[in-house]
Amino acid sequence: MAGSWKDKLAKTLENRRYLIIITICLVILAPFLVMAIFNQPIADDYVFFSMDRPGNPFTTVTESYLNWSGRLSPTFLISIFYHFWGSKTPAIMAIFLLASLAVVSIRFIKVFFRRVKARDLPCSQALALGLLMTSLIMLSAYSIYDSYLWLTSSTIYITSIICAIAVVTLTIQLFTKPVITWFNWLIYVVSLMFTAFCCEITTIYLVSSFGFSLIVYGLVKRFKLFKLKKTTKHNIRVLVAGMVIVAGCLLIIYFSPGSIKRRQTLHSIFDWQKVFIEPLFQIAKLGYLVTWERVLLVIGGGLALATVLPGLKLRQTIGVVASIVIYLLAISYVFYLIMDYSLGGYIPLRAYIIPAGIILIGIAVILAVLLREYSTSITYLLDIVMILALIGAVATSYRVYKPIIRAVVLRHDAYITREIDLRQQANRTSSAIRIVPLPILLQDSEAQDIAFNNVQEKWVTKAFKKYYRLPDDIMLVNLPQDDHYCTVSRRDTPYYFGAQTCDVVTMGR
Known part of the structure; x- marks a missing residue:
């Protein structure tokens, strides 16, 4: 009984530690809910909402497959949501995706430790690590607006991350x-x-992962590199089935009529140097991940994970770290290879969330493996890092989130004002309707409201008319923004700037 008070103290410290982690993650993730509440349609969203019977999943999936791309799942998902919530879909979808990402991350942590490590984590630990994983993924976005709030973007990239984890x-x-x-x-x-x-992108990652797992499994079985637990005859079937099904779906996507039309429009030409050499020079672009908020979060995540990992010998540690480093480099290379070929070298900012999220989580795992040997002596160090991370999270919410939330609210106000103005203009007898595109307001965002000056002009304009029930023969006049509308200031943040100095504008003057 002499040591009982020590056990109670240790348990109290552990519970407090993971409570701190949970608090940090909630502080980080709460602003995403605020952003979602004010979210409105933007850019390509008008095209989807103006389709024939957009609430009918079979109609929209067929039209998308034949005319735009073979990404059937995002189209199906948006259609289902639009059927029930209509124009509120952008806001509700953002909340749904954030909650789903948290749920699958927590579930993954529980299953991984139970099935792979043969250890059941307490709910507090699983919740803390799962929310950390969610926070790392969401904060890894190069453009939070484009990756999370742009409906036809988030349902592709964030949904694919959620499904891949599942x-x-x-x-x-x-x-x-x-x-x-x-x-x-x-x-x-x-x-x-x-x-x-x-x-x-995610599909190719999955095919590669299944193939790599099959190779490793075969090498372990053949050369008995280390002792496996009792295996069953269907182990190999699970991996083979996964690789075959995912590879088959990838071919369907690639050769779909819509994907072929899209590649022809973007003039995607196979070039050996562009496809295989150029990605090596593009990997350095992911260096934007090194900001002090992300560094603190990764260190805290690594320390937290180190406390629940089993002990590793030096040789095993070196092998694990080397494997993860090679894996991260492969993730980056494959990402740039895919984007360089499929989009002719143009990489949209919204797509970076997939490799960047994997990289941040991978770095946290590397730290956890390296620090596992010292896990018994990092209890207080972890507490200190968690407190620093909490301060960093609060600072992040002000420094990074504030201008984004400001931009979202301003876009929301401008959207409502423009909608009222368009109705008033439509009721008048006029051959032209004046519109002002909603401003981007953020430096790192490509979510143009109405792209009048590019190849999408015709179909975006047509979709815009249909969405607002305007006559097909009416002319849309694109009004320039007033000079006083938004003063871009680099003093806001190094990533997102301009929103803090903008005023709400009266649209359609």
Whole structure:
């Protein structure tokens, strides 16, 4: 009984530690909910909402497959949401995606430790690590607005991340399960197909992961590199089924009529130097991840994860770290390879969230592995880092989130004002309607409201008329923004600037 008070004290400290982590993550994620509340349609969203029967998933999926791309899952998801919530879909979808990402991350942590590490984590630890994982992914976005709030972007990239985490979780469960029922297979196949039809980037990552896992599994079985737990005959079937199904879906996406038309429009030409050499020089662009807020969060995540990992010998540690480093470099290279080929060298800012999120999580895992040997002596260090991270999170919410939230609110106000003005103009007898595109307001955003000056002009204009129920023969006059509308100031933040110095504008004057 002499040591009972020490055990109680240690347990109290541990519970407090993970409570601090949970608090930090909630502080980081709460502003995303605020942004979502004021979210409105932008850019390509008008095109989707103006489709024939946009609330009918089968109609919209077919039209998208034949005319735009083979990414069927995002189109299906938006259609279902639009059927129930209409123009509120951008706001509700953002909240749904954030909550879903948190749920699948927590579930992944629980399953990973239970099935792979043979250890059940307490709910507080699983919740803390899952929310940390969610925070790292969301903060890794090069453009938070484009990746999270742009509806037709978030349903592609963030949805694909969510589905990929869910598929990995299911794969771990089935790989370690003694018996797989037909219902388990059905859920697995449906999950694989839905994930594969989200985004080519994630799909290629999954195919590569399944293939790499098969190679490693074969080498371990053949050369007995280390002792495996008792395996079942369907271990190999899970990996093979995953690779075949995902690869098949990737081919369907690539050769869909819509994807072919899109590549022809973007003039994607195969060039050996552009496809294989140029990505090596592009990897350095991910250096934007090194900001003090992200560094603190990664260090805190690594320390937190180190306290729950099993001990590793020096040789194992070196092997694990080397493998993760190679994996991260491969992730970056494949990302740039895909984007350089499919989009002719143009990489949209919204797409960076996929490789960047993987890289931040990977770095946290590397730190956790390296620090595992000292986990017994990092208790107080972890507390200090968590307190610093909490301060960093609060500073982040002011320094990074404030201008973004300001921009979202201003766009929301301008959107409502313009909607009223368009209705008033439509009721008048006039051959032309004057509109002012909603401002971007953020430096790192490509979410143009109405792109009158590019190749999308015709179909965006047509969709805009249909969305606002304007006559097809009426002319839209693009009014320039007033000089006083928005004064861009680099003093706001190094990433997002301009929103703090903007005033609400009266549209359509």
